[in-house]
Amino acid sequence: MGRAVFYVDGMNAYHGFRSKYGREFLWLDWAALAQQLRQPDEVLVVRYFTTIVAGEPDAAHRQETYLAALTAHRPEVQVVRGRYKKKVNKLRCRVCAERWTCACTPPTYHRTYEEKLTDVALAVAMVRDAAERYGDVSVVVSTDSDMNPAIEATAALAPDRTVYLACPPGRQPEKKHLPTSVTPFLIRRDQLAASLLPDVVCGAQGQRYARPAKWR
Structure with a gap:
């Protein structure tokens, strides 16, 4: 029997689950x-690396509810948060879809968000645990090739x-x-089906975290 440490790339896992099973297993x-x-x-x-979605208040609220439920129900899950950095796509105007030199006054641009820090935080944690001999099995939940250098260093x-x-x-x-x-x-x-949280999770201070209706 080994001693396993898990490193979860939350966004990579989320998109994998969504693409295959919709929202069925998000309350995991x-x-x-x-x-x-x-x-x-x-x-x-279980070190769970994630970032609260930006620009979508309802989705962010569901995500915060989930993280609160997960850590209340499972103290052995450690949530490590990154952040989103706003990006402006100046290639095309949002109004006329022409190049950014269009005649719209003023021209408007697509705003997108880029997740920051989570990959680096996961890699650092993984290498640190290996160096300190914390556990003897590492399990990485991700298919992001950015994890390869950390795996090789481990x-x-x-x-x-x-x-x-x-x-x-x-x-x-x-x-x-x-x-x-x-x-x-x-x-x-x-x-996955055997690993869902209860529909309602109670916190230590009597809080109640219910599975979002959109995730049922």
Whole structure:
């Protein structure tokens, strides 16, 4: 039996679940899923890296409700937050769709948001745990190739540490793009179905966090 540490790329997992199953598994108990994935290992901690969505208040509220429910129900889940940086796309005007030199007064531009810090935070945590010999199994939930340098550094620092890549549904990468030190596997639907939070989670101070109607 090993001692497993999980590193979850929240946005990568979210988009994988949404593309395959819609909103069915967004109200997910990550600690329960971790135990499903690594029986009979001891799961020491689940480090969940995410960013609250920007520019969509209703979606942000659902996300905050979920994170509050998850951490209230599972203290072993550690949420690490990044942030979104606003970007302005000056290639085309939002009014006439012409190039930014259009005659609209004033020209308006597409505003988009770029997630910042989460990938770096995940990579740093993974390498730090390997250097400090915290646990002996690393499980990365992501198919983002930006994780490859951290996986390779982990293998160099702790050659006896097993590293797994748990791929969200529909996002299994080609093996030729993966470091040789990692073992990939696909998260199955039955594992997700067995790992949902209760519809209503109660906090330590009597708070009640209900699964959003849109996520049912």
